[in-house]
Amino acid sequence: MKARAAALGELLAGDRSADRIVPPTGFTARLTSFTAGAMAFLAVFALALSIASGRLAERWSAALAQTATIRISAPPEQMAAQTAKVLDILKATPGVASARALSDDEQKKLLEPWFGPDLPLDALPVPRLIDVRETGDGFDADGLKNRLAAEAPGAVLDDHTRWRRPLVAAADRLRLLGLVSILLIGGATAAMITLAANAALSANAQVIRVLRLIGARDAYIARAFVRRFTLRALAGAAAGTVAGMAAVALLPATDEAGGFLTGLGFQGLGWLWPLLIPPLAAIVSFAATRAAAFHTLRRLT
Amino acid sequence: MIEFQNVAYNYGGGELLTDISLRLPPGSFHFLTGPSGAGKSTFLKLCYGELHPTAGRVTIDAHDMRSLSRDDVAAMRRRIGVVHQDCQFLDHLPLAENVALPLTASGRDAAGADLDDLLGWVGLKPLASHLPPSLSGGERQRAALARAVIMSPDVILADEPTGNLDWEMSVRLLTLLMELNKMGKTILIATHDMNLIRTAKSQVPARVLRIRDRRLQLAGSDL
Incomplete structure (x- = not known):
């Protein structure tokens, strides 16, 4: 854990010479950025869904605790x-x-x-x-x-709380589904970035061999790849998040008559939640690329 | 000091090297010769830990190579300069950055007069900004030598360093290696170029080793 935190610190500090040892690879760069961007875009919607479902469940739960009606004819x-x-x-x-x-x-x-x-x-x-x-x-x-x-x-109990319960349960499930979607998106991002990192590591086998030969430590070699992929993921996720937030902002405003779908946005400080997506994507990318790099390096003497 | 103690190496299809014991004292100059496929490159790889013996042990300064951690191996390789016949570079970096790579990889400042002096020593200063694919075979070998010595290693291993060079360039490279030996560096050159060996022996007290029938012997007049 300590080593990982130190690696993250070194990564943020940057190392111009280490950055240069990996040749520019346009395809994997675009692939990583696109993947991170697309996943961040989807994550914004999953987050919006989850938060809106949470709001709905709370509202209905509050209603549950309020009233029943008896009608006397x-x-x-x-x-x-x-x-x-x-x-x-x-x-x-x-x-x-x-x-x-x-x-x-x-x-x-x-x-x-x-x-x-x-x-x-x-x-x-x-x-x-x-x-x-x-x-x-x-x-x-x-x-x-x-x-x-x-x-x-002549009295009839209109027990409306009883039909709201399944709706609250459904809203809770929907919120859970949103959170599971975010986890799946994170996992898919990690998988895609691992594949791209492995492709880059394979394409740069000669670079790695030369670096091992001249006495470069594994951490130095890995850092060059990890930093590149982490920064790409961060940039892609930032773009995807901005696009996702813009799309959510353009959804119709909350309207009582419109029901659930019109309340699918963020409210107030809730707009800060999506801002966590780019750093989380960077952390996922950091962990995935680091694992892939060390796995590849361990196979070399 | 590198030492082999009853070392054997088996590729899986039979033993390539058998019962090899050898000490490379500091400041010594050795040639390693033998027919193609005899195991010269394997011997060198055992020296710098790219391969591990299947029997016996290889030590560097009394440390068993096999017991070293990966970081220790990296540190050890900074003390052993290696020059290959097919020397490999990072093709996207200019020559100067390639030569300075061992410095930058160990977190040291690569800029400055020392790098210029080194490039001047191997006659590549005018090509400092060129990319490796644009260099000739001789220039690549000299660049590899410069890269191998930039960390001021104790030992320099060269695997057929003159295999792709004409005689004039071979002598030039040999001269550089002999200069390093005079500075106290341990030199081991794997080659089957007898003219090169004769030229060296006329100027430095070099010993010639030969791999024959999987075993290491003293060769020629060193027999």
Whole structure:
């Protein structure tokens, strides 16, 4: 670990003479930069997906902890009695933190988007809504439904928290998938750069043989290759990241009606996360090239 | 000092060298001769650790070559200059940088008057900025010699250094090697050029070794 940190320090410090011992190789240079750039571009999207999924899961989780709704449909003369009965039941139900009937004004506001502001609520058989807040443990929905059916037949528990749970689970999975994608992209980058490094090492077998013959240490020879590949990966990944961030920035702005897809960007300090991709790509390239170089050198006497 | 103790080397298809014992004292001058395929190049590779003996041991300053770490081998090679018949260079670097490569690879400053003097000594100063592919065979051999001695090594090994050179250039290279020997360097030249050996023996106390039937013998008047 110490040796690797020292090697990284030497690599950052640079060595002009060591840099020059490896002949310029246009093809592997372009291949490495392109690979790092393309992978960084994909990594930005995977990161955006993961972060957006995380946000979604948190939002839905928060919603889960909020409310359930009971809808009471009853003849006008029974409405008050049934409402009171339901509130009594809820007061006695474990897991219910609080419950209250929505006022006429509140119900009117809820219906306004569909019926306009002049809705004659009294003239319509609008059900009464009861807003239920759960404790952390939640209540037994099936038990409450049975009790409501027996004691307040017009009351229906709209347990919307129950359909949100699978969505939260799906969002969590999506976030995990995004993170796995980032790991796979990192692995694929390492594999591609290892292949390019091996090709460069094979193409420069004579250079390596000469250097060993004149007494160059393995670390010196490896550093020349590692530095070149690391810098190429860093440059390629930086370009790919900038392109990826620009593409994400050009996605449609977050819109409630647009749902999940329009929220696929970064928000606030979240824009800093993609900036980690180029240095991470450089570290992956450093480790992959160093391993490939020492593997090749160990085969030589 | 390089020492062989009952060294044998087997390529896998039979033994090439058998029971070789030899000491190369500091400041000595040796020729190694023998027919093609006798094992001269293998002998030299055993000297600088590119090959390891299949039996016996090769030591440098009493350290068994086989027990050296890779970094120790690299350090040891900086004390042994090697000149090959088909000397290889980094073709993308100018001659001066190629000659200075052992210095730069060991983290030392390669610029300065010493490099100019060395290039002047081997007669290549005007070609310092030329790339190796543009050099003639003789120029490449002299460049290889300059590269081999730039670290001021204790030992210089040359494998058929005059194989591709005309007589005039061969003598010129030999003269350079004899000058190094007079400076106290140990010289071992593998060659089958008897004229070269005779020329050297007329000027320096050189010993001639011969590989015959897989064994090392003193040859000719040294027998």
